[in-house]
Amino acid sequence: MSDTLQGRIDIDGLHIRLGQGKQAFEALHNVSISIEPGEFVCLLGPSGCGKSTLLGALAGHLQPSAGTVRVDGAPVQGPHPDRGLVFQQHTLFPWKRVLDNVAFGLKMKGVERAARLAQARELLKLVGLEGFEDSYPSQLSGGMQQRVEIARVLINHPRVMLMDEPFGALDAQTRLKMQELLLDVWSRVQTTIVFITHDIDEALFLADRILIMSPRPGRIIEEIRLDFARPRHAELMTSSEFTRLKRHCLALLHPEGKVIPLPLVTSATPRLQFAT
């Protein structure tokens, strides 16, 4: 711990415009965030608020229109294994067995086969998937697929892990299990996590700090620090402090108890666009 910790994120005056011509719109408006190394930050906001856009800029898949995004002082220029991405729908390679999927990052680094498979085995153990090394992704359940995805990102020892509603497609039971697993894994690996969700419970349960975003154009409208002791367990969700904070978040996301109108669906709905 005496070394300088890695994984510091500095976003300064970030603007991002998406779409072209008349369809163009501002997805992010003047966003500035600083995240400490090893911090767990949740971005909470209504759908279409630009959370995914922010993550895309951090990942290096989207270019800022103005402002800077830095990790450990270096500007983000394109995707890099130092910044691992996990999506809601897994992006495992269906033609690779679980073990080879996890080892993929090391293969890209030129690590020889025996060594990278040994490391991949270790990581599968870490996410509790021993015995599934030779399965194909399609043979696993949704929760298991996300565990493989997390292991595949972690093998690169990323400074930052970017998670875009990673448990959004799972049933409630599995989701809770995965949240506990993620916290357990994170306590054993030195990495910063930026986690997107629109689930208030999830954000409160996981994060050191929650950043709440406004509807489009996305801005940070509130910052909540959470001092719940770690390790955290499901009982936390029934504590009075948890409920108080939840009420606070609800009020911010649904002001004056009004029903927030559904976001307008245009052909340029702000989804992450990838350079292929």
Add this chain to the structure above:
Amino acid sequence: MNSSTLNIADQFWQPQLNRLLLRVASVIACILAWQWASSVHADFGLVTFQNVPSPKEALLAAGELIQSPKLITHLVASTSRVFGGFAAATVVGIGLGLVIGRSRWLEDVLLPPLEMLRPIPAVAWIPLAILMFPSSELSMVFITFIGALFPILLNTIHGVENVDARLIASARSLGSGRRAVFTEVILPAAAPGIVTGLSIGMGTAWFCLVTAEMISGQFGIGYYTWSSYVVQNYPEIIVGMLFIGVFGMGSSVLIKKIGNALMPWYLLQRKKT
């Protein structure tokens, strides 16, 4: 323990067996209907069986061909033409398909002329094939090549263009460069489409065989079929057709089987959806 596993096996095999029997029965029924129609010289107005040889005659002609020493020469000539054309179409079709699928510029440059050539039937290529290739053997291979090329090309393009962009994004995030994205993501993701193209292309190469072997020669199943027509040996026409059908289906299935063996993950994925 043992009896219960047997039971499960039975439950699995029984319907499979029933379906197989049904399929065989269907083929037999068709042949019986044909036998009846040709033996009574049935005339349905629109279509008539008055001059159509019966299955029995075809069978006798087939027996004659099978016993003839020429059969092996016919088969060797035809399969080498089909496989020659198919191999060339595989190289050209997959190669062009990969670059066209990946680059919009190359798609604009290469695809329009190819699309213009696509609707031209193999038979219309015969005069040009004769003019372009000094060897008649090569011009026949060219015809089967034309037959196999487009299914392979179009399926490859389709396979490449439908690669999930998220997989590419995630590969890049995991440290893949352009080359690795191509070999690790695009090729395997397009592989099922390519195999489908190869399997269809194999079929269409056989489909063009009679056309190809009209060009010349003394040997080949297509030549045998065509020359039987010219000298009015009607049962032999049927024999030639059957041989082409059986070999075309067989080699097409073979490609599919090889593809499935190389892509076990693909079958698993399809079973689930």
